Amino acid sequence: MNLIEPILAQAAAITQLRRDIHAHPELCFEEVRTADLVAAKLTEWGIPIHRGLGTTGVVGIVHGRDGGAAAKNGRAIGLRADMDALPMTEFNTFAHASQHHGKMHACGHDGHTAMLLAAAQHFSKNRNFDGTVYLIFQPAEEGGGGAREMIQDGLFEQFPMEAVFGMHNWPGMDVGKFAVSPGPVMASSNEFKITITGKGGHAALPHMGCDPVPIACQVVQGFQTIVTRNKKPVDAAVISVTMIHAGEATNVIPDSCEIQGTVRCFSFEVLDLVERRMQEIAEGVSAAFGATCDFHFHRNYPPTINTPYEADFARRVMAGIVGADNALAQEPVMGAEDFSYMLLEKPGAYCFIANGDGAHRATYEGGGHDAGPCTLHNPHYDFNDELIPLGGTYWVRLAEEWLAHEPPADRPMPVKG
Known part of the structure; x- marks a missing residue:
């Protein structure tokens, strides 16, 4: 894998942030502590922020080496991570297990936040692009429609962007693989x-x-x-x-x-x-x-439909990181995702990053993972921290490549129902 070395070097520190978020899960529109952590880290790294969209949303604004001048001509990209947890009790007893009974990061949003933070930390020191990258930390994906609320609060008016991209971990796939396809990918x-x-x-x-x-x-x-x-x-x-x-x-x-x-x-x-x-x-x-x-x-949530150019673009970026054989076709699933609201407004692509089969939990000191299935929305689930440098590298390379090339003017746009 062609990982970015500085991101790899900081992976342990970002892992600690991820586990801290996992230990303190917050539900829809209640992500105050998580948003505070994200905002504090972005500010520490010199990245301007905007808070309050969708109640607890955070947007980081990363201007390129041109100071964001190219953004005036539309050269900007959005990268989105969700932050909320689920209203369920965790069965794991490892050191970073949930400290709040009845609340759990059982879908990996703690990991999604961590991967985007890993990219943000790298962007703060390496702005190898002209234009602007918007880092969208979204609340309330689990039933609250946080993406819709951020949009209604002016996300795309305040932060104009050519395209927006999202990513979700996917258990059962071997670590080191991605999956993305054009068209409908979630119901x-x-x-x-x-x-x-x-x-x-x-x-x-x-x-x-x-x-x-x-x-x-x-x-x-x-x-x-x-x-x-x-x-x-x-x-x-x-x-x-x-x-x-x-x-x-x-x-x-x-x-x-x-x-x-x-x-x-x-x-x-x-x-x-x-x-x-x-x-x-x-x-x-x-x-x-x-x-x-x-x-x-x-x-409730509309279908998640990737636009063709953006999905193919994402696949090419993935192939450059993990090889073409590990950039897989994305099999559509009947689960739903509120990133779909963003894809009704902007072209973009929602991809999967492989989370493995759960064996990573056996490496935790003292164990405590109860050997249950590591599947989404399961009380034994935990995000695989091995993904942090890989996901962070993907976000960085995606933004750099996107801003290095003008998308075709006649590429297909989203079609609202």
């Missing part, structure tokens, strides 16, 4: 809540009421025909009913039955189709059985 996240109201009564006298439970069963079965018979077979979509609530006693037909779940897909066209057909089926089936239906569909 949209959506929720539904449907209440079917009939007429309750005695379970031994079903003919005197309108039982919402079998109606709900028909609705759930009907939803699967949307996936198999309404959308194109080549278009991916998932409709998962994850909750059905009804009744309080075995001999009572309830008045109502509630259905909840999630919908995931990679395009706005498919999402429009799924939402429309779900409502038609839920309301139509309910009416056919003499019941009423209250249908609610909430769109």
